[in-house]
Amino acid sequence: MSASTLPRAAHRLPAQAVLGTDIGSATSAAEALRTAGLDWGLTVHDTDNMTLLGESGVISTSLPGMRMIMRDDTYQGLAVVGSRYTPVSNAQAFALADDARLLGATFAHAGELEHGRKTFLTMDLPEARVRVGGSDLVDFGIVFRTSHDGSGSIVGEVTGKRLVCTNGMTIGLGSAQRWSIPHTASAHDRMDAAKVLLQGAMRYAKEFAAIGEMLISRSMTLAEFIAYVDTLYPKPDEAKKAAVTRWETRRADLLQLFRSAPTQEEGRMTHWAALNAVIEWEDWGRSVRTSAGETADQARAARQFNNPDSVGTKQNAFRLLQPA
Incomplete structure (x- = not known):
């Protein structure tokens, strides 16, 4: 592991x-x-007549009925939009x-x-x-x-x-x-x-x-927490070795976060600690994919910033802790 x-x-x-x-x-x-x-501001240009310089040379083209939105400082293109769009x-x-x-x-x-x-x-x-x-x-x-x-x-x-x-x-x-x-x-x-x-x-x-x-007033045993995370993250088919290894690593991380991590000191062994263990792993433990020129920290930050917490595993983690 x-x-x-x-x-x-x-x-x-x-x-x-x-x-x-x-x-x-x-x-x-x-x-x-x-x-x-x-x-910086925005500038709008018609696309009825455009000249492009590419690997094959100069190309004349058009996008009838469309306009190009550019930054007014670098003239970098941001979007091609319809005639009714208001920048x-x-x-x-x-x-x-x-x-x-x-x-x-x-x-x-x-x-x-x-x-x-x-x-x-x-x-x-x-x-x-x-x-x-x-x-x-x-x-x-x-x-x-x-x-x-x-x-x-x-x-x-x-x-x-x-x-x-x-x-x-x-x-x-x-x-x-x-x-x-x-x-x-x-x-x-x-x-x-x-x-x-x-x-x-x-x-x-x-x-x-x-x-x-x-949540912090409601206690949770270790066995209850294990059942909780196994509901959130079901064990994959044993034949999928790589997936099972990832599941085991995540499970170990979550157990450590719940029962001994300093970040769960307040409310240790409660529903509050359970929720925060899952959210902490989702924010900081889940692996990220980077694009060209992007660091892992930047990719992780973009995922945290762009993906709303109201959907997905975090929301399911909260829902499972609600009284029946």
């Missing part, structure tokens, strides 16, 4: 810190975008951040993904920090996301982070976690949208704290 490959908790960085730039000192969205190198700049997409700051949020990180096709800006919510048990702290914040790849969506969503292990703790509880943001809103409408977003985040944090207290 291979040894655990989980990085030590003290060496972990939140996904947004790996993927973006620290904008904590910014006092406005415009300053935050400048600090993160996101203060939204980073400044427009993240204008709501100024209103959120007036309501108590603080700037955290900002960055770009997929060569600028997607951008994000995150903010912390100091008043939304919750404590589970005696000292297990979970911080909550919000992330604004937009895309320049043709979808044009702008969303705000709640994020959570358990400080002792840097686990992502945003799971589906029933409260709203994600809001669509119109980019044509007036200043008054933006403030109303910011209030909805921050009030929603505070409601989510309050509900999360209550559920956390319920």
